[in-house]
Amino acid sequence: MRSTTCVPMTTGLLFVWVCLCSSMLRVPVASGAQGLKTKLVAKYYGIEKCKDKESLFHFANVSYVLHDDGGTLVNAILDFLVPISSFKTIVVNINRCAGGVASNLCEYYTRWTWSTAICSLLVTKNMIWTPWVECIKPTFKCPVPAIRRYCTNCSLDLRLADSMGLRFVDKYIWDTEIQLWSERNQLAFCMTMYFEPQRVPTHKSGSKS
Incomplete structure (x- = not known):
């Protein structure tokens, strides 16, 4: 069982981390044993509001669509119940699961915490979560008015995991809890989202073989 303690990022460390992530995304997609280029896509097994924590939003009408690259796209309605001026902290709790999502199949993996320039971080380009933020309409940015938003064809961009050499990510299902504190x-x-990174072959154009 792996346990990682994360330290909140200072402004300088956050800037370096964002620049590093952006530069890594310029690395070509991974190649398999036969030299076949591959990429990671996300298959979702469930996305829901945290059951054990009260928060200031509703998440409804969740549905899933199979993308032509083999991944899953998510549609949903997102309602904030009160206006939010800005966000103070992001907390991401991650468990990894082998063979399914159940208490006897999952173990604690790590916890990430960000507490600097959160509003800017959320809308930063070329991050794993960028497609999720950009698929929300009206635009999701600070300040956040209490209006209905629609999530259409949302997913994660897992290229970063490949670029960082994290080959193990497609060996597990990831039980991930995302918290935004005002x-x-x-x-x-x-x-909470449950997703499995799956490796699929790609053509030069980026489509699935």
Whole structure:
């Protein structure tokens, strides 16, 4: 069982981390044993509001669509119940599961915490979560008014995992809890997603073989 303690990022460390992530995404997709180029796509097994925590949003009408690259796209309705001026902290709790999602199949993996420039971090380009943020309409950015938003064809961009050499990610299903805390230290958003990175072959154009 792996346990990792994460230290909140300072402004300088956050800048370096974002630049590193962006530069890594310029690395070509991975190649398999036969020299076949591959990429990681996300297959979702479930996305829901955290059951054990009260937060300031509703998540409804979740549905899934199979993308032509073999991954899954998510559609949903997102309602914030009160206006949020800004976000203070992001917390991501990650468990990894082998063979399915159940208490006897999952183990704690790591916990990430960010507490600097959160509003800017959420809308940063070329991050794993960028497609998720950009698929939300009206635009999801600070300040966040209490209006209905639609999530259409959303997914994660897993190229970063490949670029960092994290080959093990497609060996597990990931039980991931995402928390957004407001400037008033209220839990504004708490969502759990269960997804499995799957490696698929690609053509030069990036489509699935």
